[in-house]
Amino acid sequence: MKMLSRFSGLFAGRWGQAYAGFSVFILIAVLAVLLFNVVYNGTQVISGSFSKGEFFTAGDKAGMLYAIIGTLALTLFTVVLMVPSGVLFAVYLAEYAPDNYFTAFLKLLIANLAGVPSIVLGMFGLGFFVFFLGDFTDNLLGLKNVFGKPSILWAAVTLAFLNLPTVILTSYESLKNIPESVRLSAYSLGATREQMFFRTLLPQARPGIITGIILAVARTMGETAPILFLGVVFFMPEIPVTEISFGLFPVPLINPLEQFMALPYTIFILATQSTVPGENVNIEYMPTLILLLLTIAANLLAIKFRYRYEKAIGKLR
Amino acid sequence: MKEIKIQINDFNLWYGGRHILKDINLQVKANRITAVIGPSGCGKTSLLRSVNRLNELIRGARHSGEILIGADEIHEPGTDVYLLRKKVAMVFQKPNLFPDTIFENLAFPLKISGVKDKELISEKITAAAVKSEIWNEVKDRMNEPALNLSVGQQQRLCIARALVSEPEIILMDEPTGSLDPVSTAKIENLIYDMKKDMTVMMVTHNMNQAGRLSDYTVFIAQGSVIEQNSTSRIFTTPQNKKTEGFISGKINLFGEEK
Numbered sequence: 001m002k003m004l005s006r007f008s009g010l011f012a013g014r015w016g017q018a019y020a021g022f023s024v025f026i027l028i029a030v031l032a033v034l035l036f037n038v039v040y041n042g043t044q045v046i047s048g049s050f051s052k053g054e055f056f057t058a059g060d061k062a063g064m065l066y067a068i069i070g071t072l073a074l075t076l077f078t079v080v081l082m083v084p085s086g087v088l089f090a091v092y093l094a095e096y097a098p099d100n101y102f103t104a105f106l107k108l109l110i111a112n113l114a115g116v117p118s119i120v121l122g123m124f125g126l127g128f129f130v131f132f133l134g135d136f137t138d139n140l141l142g143l144k145n146v147f148g149k150p151s152i153l154w155a156a157v158t159l160a161f162l163n164l165p166t167v168i169l170t171s172y173e174s175l176k177n178i179p180e181s182v183r184l185s186a187y188s189l190g191a192t193r194e195q196m197f198f199r200t201l202l203p204q205a206r207p208g209i210i211t212g213i214i215l216a217v218a219r220t221m222g223e224t225a226p227i228l229f230l231g232v233v234f235f236m237p238e239i240p241v242t243e244i245s246f247g248l249f250p251v252p253l254i255n256p257l258e259q260f261m262a263l264p265y266t267i268f269i270l271a272t273q274s275t276v277p278g279e280n281v282n283i284e285y286m287p288t289l290i291l292l293l294l295t296i297a298a299n300l301l302a303i304k305f306r307y308r309y310e311k312a313i314g315k316l317r
Numbered sequence: 318m319k320e321i322k323i324q325i326n327d328f329n330l331w332y333g334g335r336h337i338l339k340d341i342n343l344q345v346k347a348n349r350i351t352a353v354i355g356p357s358g359c360g361k362t363s364l365l366r367s368v369n370r371l372n373e374l375i376r377g378a379r380h381s382g383e384i385l386i387g388a389d390e391i392h393e394p395g396t397d398v399y400l401l402r403k404k405v406a407m408v409f410q411k412p413n414l415f416p417d418t419i420f421e422n423l424a425f426p427l428k429i430s431g432v433k434d435k436e437l438i439s440e441k442i443t444a445a446a447v448k449s450e451i452w453n454e455v456k457d458r459m460n461e462p463a464l465n466l467s468v469g470q471q472q473r474l475c476i477a478r479a480l481v482s483e484p485e486i487i488l489m490d491e492p493t494g495s496l497d498p499v500s501t502a503k504i505e506n507l508i509y510d511m512k513k514d515m516t517v518m519m520v521t522h523n524m525n526q527a528g529r530l531s532d533y534t535v536f537i538a539q540g541s542v543i544e545q546n547s548t549s550r551i552f553t554t555p556q557n558k559k560t561e562g563f564i565s566g567k568i569n570l571f572g573e574e575k
Contacts (some may be wrong), residue, residue, distance in 0.1 A: 099376065181411065181413040182413065183374075184371070184374075184413065185409070185413040185414075185415065186415075186425075187374060187402065188369065188371060188402060188406070188407040188409075188479075189402065189403070189406075189425060189426045189429070189478065189479070189482070190399045190400065190401075190402040190403035190426060190429065190430070190482065191399070191425075191429050192399055192429075195429045199425070199428070199429065200415055203417070204415075204416060
């Protein structure tokens with residue numbers, strides 16, 4: 001108690017208030033300068049490249065389209081791999097797993113996975129997925145260098161593992177936070193376990209689960225280190241497209257077994273690999289702004305979903 | 318003499334190593350209100366939850382002995398436990414509505430039974446809500462969140478939800494335990510009217526409530542039935558000293574003598 005009052009005294013007086021106000025001001029000011037800088041310069045460079053018709057040209061210093069497509073494709077493949085397995089794993093942990101040492105050990109593993117540095121996981125992706133799993137698949141199918149090389153597929157698998165803990169832990173928490181009385185209530189009305197889960201728990205956990213997924217997606221889009229080893233390139237002459245035919249309808253799909261361009265890597269290369277330092281600063285604003293916008297869009301989407309589902313379950317009035 | 322609706326024979330219940338209910342022998346008469354009284358932690362709630370097999374959800378719970386509803390033993394292999402819980406409804410101490418609309422709460426028991434006919438659903442939930450005397454308060458707000466209602470209204474909505482599947486027995490675990498006197502009076506009236514259609518088994522900590530409402534009273538202490546009889550007998554001429562001590566307030570809710 002004494003400690004607490006000593007600390008609260010620190011923020012109580014006029015000086016304390018001034019200090020707190022100053023901290024908030026600094027935070028908002030830094031954010032504002034950052035946003036203004038990126039948005040102002042970024043829009044100028046982008047409109048310039050649009051007017052010169054360079055925005056969509058791949059390979060050109062100003063060509064951004066392939067990097068955007070690459071980032072979106074990578075994110076999409078990651079989500080497809082990460083979301084179902086992550087949510088199902090959380091459901092297993094929260095609802096089905098017996099309360100024993102093995103379950104506790106599993107939770108410990110996930111918490112640890114969340115702490116692995118992304119570059120280490122990238123190394124692991126190269127060693128295990130590309131050189132072991134990829135080569136193994138090639139040998140099994142009698143192919144050469146189809147699976148056994150860095151590509152969107154292995155980058156997505158690695159990024160899925162990187163962000164799996166986020167999805168699992170947020171989903172697990174949102175399921176565990178539902179009071180026991182809700183479960184009991186459903187059971188007492190004659191619900192089976194599945195009915196209880198799908199009709200009462202899932203709707204209540206949904207805002208939390210979706211928030212976790214979108215947080216993970218936003219992080220996936222900006223991740224740079226792990227994809228370094230996994231097939232990202234600075235320049236591609238064309239996007240690798242394969243056509244998958246569903247009967248009469250051939251659907252063009254980005255070939256996940258090829259290399260790709262990605263926004264964060266483009267920023268990295270522009271910033272570090274220039275022969276004339278400073279020359280690329282202008283162009284750099286472009287991928288930075290686009291990446292920022294994509295991340296903000298993902299976060300807005302998260303807020304929107306959470307608002308809608310919380311309203312649906314009556315948490316908001 | 319009324320027919321016996323619930324017959325409990327030599328029933329024991331354990332949670333892990335703890336022996337919760339000991340050799341319970343009990344009869345609950347049809348279309349009567351049976352009050353279960355006793356000190357805190359004596360096993361009243363566990364007894365109630367044994368009748369709709371809700372205890373099975375607790376890890377490490379096991380039992381011996383039998384519970385018959387009508388002529389059927391509820392632990393018999395092949396018993397549809399979900400049907401059992403629809404026939405033996407339960408109301409808890411705190412209202413436990415789902416964070417959903419009033420309509421969805423009331424329709425839940427029907428929807429999980431696979432009822433799709435909208436008219437039938439509306440007919441049944443109206444009947445249950447009228448019976449629970451909540452209809453006038455909710456009929457125009459069916460699509461509002463149920464948690465916007467007052468606690469007293471929520472509890473009556475819980476009762477309505479329990480009545481939707483037309484149960485034969487309703488178990489009430491201190492249904493007025495968290496309510497103000499006005500809401501309590503409303504719910505007591507409801508319970509009194511309910512015995513026309515069903516058998517009521519009710520846990521209460523309120524001796525006056527047990528005396529006012531119930532036809533029969535069971536006194537439980539430390540997991541054993543000490544005494545069971547008609548409420549008037551229990552409250553006027555209890556046979557057991559412990560019962561007398563508890564009812565007169567000489568033994569407090571925790572089973573200690575004052």
